[in-house]
Amino acid sequence: MAVYKRPHSLLDVSMHFCPGCTHGIVHRLVCEVIDEMGIEGDTVGICPVGCSVTSYDYFGVDMIEAAHGRAPAVATGVKRSRPDKFVFTYQGDGDLAAIGTAETVHAATRGENITIIFINNTIYGMTGGQMAPTTLPGQVTQTTPFGRDPLTAGYPVRVCELLSTLTGTAYAERVAADSPAHIAAAKKAIRKGFEVQQNKQGFSIIEVLSTCPTNWGMTPVQAMERLRTEMIPYYPLGVYKDITAEK
Amino acid sequence: MKGNEALAEAAVRAGCKCYFGYPITPQTEISAYMAKRMPRCGGVFLQAESEIAAVNMVYGAAASGVRAMTSSSSPGISLKSEGISYIAGCDLPCVIVNVQRGGPGLGGIQPSQSDYYLATKAAGHGDFFMLVYAPSSVQEMADLASRAFDDADKYRMPAMILSDGLLGQMMEPVSFKDHENPPDNKEWACVGHKNKRPHNVINSLYLKPEELEASNIERFKKYDIVKKELHLAEEYLTEDADIIVTGYGAAARIARSAVNGARAEGIKAGLIRPITLWPFPEQAYAKAADTAKVFLDVEFSMGQMVDDIRLATSCRRPVRFFGRTGGVIPTTAEVLEQIRRIAKEELK
Amino acid sequence: MAKMTVDSERCKGCGLCITACPKKIIGIAKEIHNKKGYCPARCLDEEQCIGCAMCFSICPDCAITVER
Structure with missing residues (x-):
């Protein structure tokens, strides 16, 4: 009999995320991969500031809370001192692509053998819905009340495209958490990231297009629709770098 | 090296x-x-x-x-x-x-x-x-x-x-x-955790104020x-000293030379050199304040350690300061001149 | 026989499972409020469930279990 249930490494507690927030889906996918690879006892996770700030209450692996944007540096410290452990970070767009841009880019360019799970929901969720580096042109947020105007607020950062230009990046894929088919693909990508790390091939990043129904002012179902119709066209899904396929 | x-x-x-x-x-x-x-x-x-x-x-x-x-x-x-x-x-x-x-x-x-x-x-x-x-x-x-x-x-x-x-x-x-x-x-x-213990969490976030307070x-x-x-300090010629010259690190080396110079002139000077700055070695200063009459703090700054000396001595003795800053190093002669002035003006 | 069950205390009533279900047999139990005040999802027709686990897949709160 097949049973689909909570993976062992996802602690049996209620998560604080708002109804319909895709964070919970991605948490489960990461834990399913950890379970399937049998690495729960050998994994260290880093959660930074943002909505994932209390992820240490959900991931059943050893967890370190990092300062805003610094997770890749903290992960580097762990991985360099314990190279036999699996090390992953779980970061949002503000954390990874604004305040932590330097740490992210340099971890990638060093080919740091870690896996980054990057949640792109085009907004700062935890602080109540301000503009993120990935906020789309025209998108209304607390700090872009008339819609993001690229003339004054600049353009969104396409992280996978950016990082795929770096030699140190071994694997970069953008996936989405909006439908069962995309969620299955997302899990495959996360698994690939951990396998790249297992084979000591270098830096891997999985960008997951996600929703923030609360701060988008939408129902969870409407938010999924926005992800499909507005985000995916701007942030195309796919593998942006895969050194394992280049040979 | x-x-x-x-x-x-x-x-x-x-x-x-x-x-x-x-x-x-x-x-x-x-x-x-x-x-x-x-x-x-x-x-x-x-x-x-x-x-x-x-x-x-x-x-x-x-x-x-x-x-x-x-x-x-x-x-x-x-x-x-x-x-x-x-x-x-x-x-x-x-x-x-x-x-x-x-x-x-x-x-x-x-x-x-x-x-x-x-x-x-x-x-x-x-x-x-x-x-x-x-x-x-x-x-x-x-x-x-x-x-x-x-x-x-x-x-x-x-x-x-x-x-x-x-x-x-x-x-x-x-x-x-x-x-x-x-x-x-x-x-x-x-x-x-090797599946042998609950997961460890290293964290400084406490959203409940009572928990953060308890942690602090x-x-x-x-x-x-x-x-x-842990409170380390070196004491040099302090027992009979009227003037305690004090400074840490490289400043203490200059202060020591000045103390030696003062002693050669018959001025009873001594040195306290804190080795730990936190915890501050209050004990050495409190003891010296029982017998010494004046403290002279020498630093390569505008005088950041002065307040700690005052606290350690409960303000029982005056704490004078001499320092150079911005990368200028005080000379032994300059410090010795300060000691001479204190001996002349403040030790009666 | 396939079966989906909802942990009604963990469910936040977001309704994503309803959109994911190919058999359209999931609904919100509007008459029930869990301890957090949410109206949980539930299977409206257990006979029809094919155990595809689409609902499990999209559930953000791991509130759904599917046996097949």
Whole structure:
């Protein structure tokens, strides 16, 4: 009999995320991969500031809370001192692509053998819905009340495209958490990231297009629709770098 | 050996497994030494993209239970403040070296002692302290680096070596003491739970104010123990001294010469040299205040240690100050002149 | 026989499972409020469930278990 249930490494507690927030889906996918690879006892996770700030209450692996944007540096410290452990970070767009841009880019360019799970929901969720580096042109947020105007607020950062230009990046894929088919693909990508790390091939990043129904002012179902119709066209899904396929 | 190199070698011998740095004068010899030395002993050397990244790498390494160090000079230490606060808030041990230069701002690259407040009072946001050691010779750069690792582990808190460009750059003979390899047995470390224990969490976030308060109170109980157990100072000719000259680090070397000069002229001067700056060795000052009449604090700053001396002596004696700043080093003659003036005007 | 069950205390009533279900047999139990005040999802027709686990896949709260 097949049973689909909570993976062992996802602690049996209620998560604080708002109804319909895709964070919970991605948490489960990461834990399913950890379970399937049998690495729960050998994994260290880093959660930074943002909505994932209390992820240490959900991931059943050893967890370190990092300062805003610094997770890749903290992960580097762990991985360099314990190279036999699996090390992953779980970061949002503000954390990874604004305040932590330097740490992210340099971890990638060093080919740091870690896996980054990057949640792109085009907004700062935890602080109540301000503009993120990935906020789309025209998108209304607390700090872009008339819609993001690229003339004054600049353009969104396409992280996978950016990082795929770096030699140190071994694997970069953008996936989405909006439908069962995309969620299955997302899990495959996360698994690939951990396998790249297992084979000591270098830096891997999985960008997951996600929703923030609360701060988008939408129902969870409407938010999924926005992800499909507005985000995916701007942030195309796919593998942006895969050194394992280049040979 | 140069002071910076002696410190680096002592760190390796004390079991430092990871060094993360970023170039800044006048501490760069530490990075350069570690870059050569670490690969030969199976350790990690990594030049980070910034001071901020370097201290957060130390945070990660310390969280995974190994001895880790970073070093910088004053402007770089400002950048590390965030990470230091997190490390302290997570009760993690590590060593941070500050080879001070003049400030504020970009300041200059000449020796200074203007980060006393930063090191002892305001290393970052929140209620916390670091252990702070003030070496005064190349030998002490080595000895205190070694000790800092042991004490940081013992008390589970960050330790700072507060040196300056003069000590970092000068050369003196140094001998290294044997140091046992530290055991790899920190049960709180994040190294993977091997499915044998609940997961470890290293964290400084407490959303409930009562829990954060309890955590801070617990940490300050530890600080009370540290204050009882760790307060190092050197006392020189203090027993019959009327004037206690005091200073830490390189300033203490000049103060000592001036004390010798004063003694040669028949002025009863003595020296207190704090070796730990946090905890501040209040006991040595309180005892000296029983018999001495005046204190003279000598620093390469505008006088950042003066208040601590006043507190340690309960303001029972006047505390005079003489300092040069911005990278200017006070001369022995200048300090001796201050002693003479005090002897003439204040000792009746 | 396939079966989906909802942990009604963990469910936040977001309704994503309803859109994911190919058999359209999931609904919100509007008459029930859990301890957090949410109206949980539930299977309206257990006979029709094919155990595809689409609902499990999209559930953000791991509130759904599917046996097949």
